[in-house]
Amino acid sequence: MDFKNKIIWITGASSGIGKGLAKELSKNDCKLILSSRRQESLEAVKSECQQPESIAILPFDLGDYENLKPIAEKAIQLFGKIDILINNGGISQRSLVIDTNISVDKRLMEVNYLGTVGLSKALSCFRQF
Template sequence: MVFKNKVIWITGASSGIGKSLALHLSNLDCKLILSSRREAALNEVRDLCARPEHIAVLPLDLAEYHSMKPIAERAISLFGTIDMLINNGGISQRSLIIDTDISVDKKLMEVDYLGTVALTKALLPHFISNQSGHFVTVTSLMGKFGSPYRSGYCGAKHALHGFFDVLRMEHEKDQIKVTMICPGFVNTNIARNALTGEGNAQNQQDEATEKGLDVNVFTKHMITAIKKEKLEAYIGQGETKGVYLKRFFPRLLHKVVMRSRVR
């Protein structure tokens, strides 16, 4: 994938991985559409980017998944087309199953799964019409294997893999690409914003997240994976080995995760 002269739409662009993507991609002669709930923060990100005149801001809330069709139409109208959608928006969780109200599981599915799926389906006809397009979806290593305190988050991320694997198969004939990006621990605010069992933000950093990859290092690896049109990319440190342990030695992975005491 060559980024020059492409129009790229990024969700979750107001902070963390999304913000870092915007800053890096803005140097690659492409046009960007930045989305998240916080318009003021999006404007701040735009102003930090190279060539802000080639960057549009389009607020959206993934939880409002029934309203994605008009938002997609608005996004297309901004530059006349869209070449890539980077599904990066979402929320995490830090709570035991027994302590998690079902409303929290519902919110995780609405934001992390249904919102992403609805936005993707709203843009899909445009990609089919163009016989071109690239969906890049940021899931997690938790979409490949599980870890305590993340049950609802893991469920939503696993679901994304099922959906996008099928989308890739059904629309290969339309020249549509799908790349799944699976981060390990990345030093962002994802843990601070993670939901507790009552549905409130955790408001504190995890030790593992604090020690995770620098977000700029992660972003460079992610951009490389997109360029190579990889089907899946596992980006992190030692935790990425969990994907292979899950596939070949699932009982060993269980023991490793239980010993890690990661929160």
């Protein structure tokens, strides 16, 4: 896929896969929006990317899944539109079922499922795809 001139929004961009994606995609002459909760970590990732002037930071919490429309609107305003949304942000848990309180499962569903669906729906409200 040719990413040249694309506007790409990556969630979970402050570490791991999202950080790696940001660094690789920044080599493609595209515009990037990097999101996660931790602004300082996003700034650090931005500084490690190519062409940091083509990269914007937009911190938010996927757990706030019912209130993501203003975030989607802000993201569109940064570069005029979004071509690609990479729904990578999320949490994982490694523990035995017997040791894992249901509150952990609830949080996983809120962030990983409802956060992802909420953000995709919020962005689709603006019908710019």
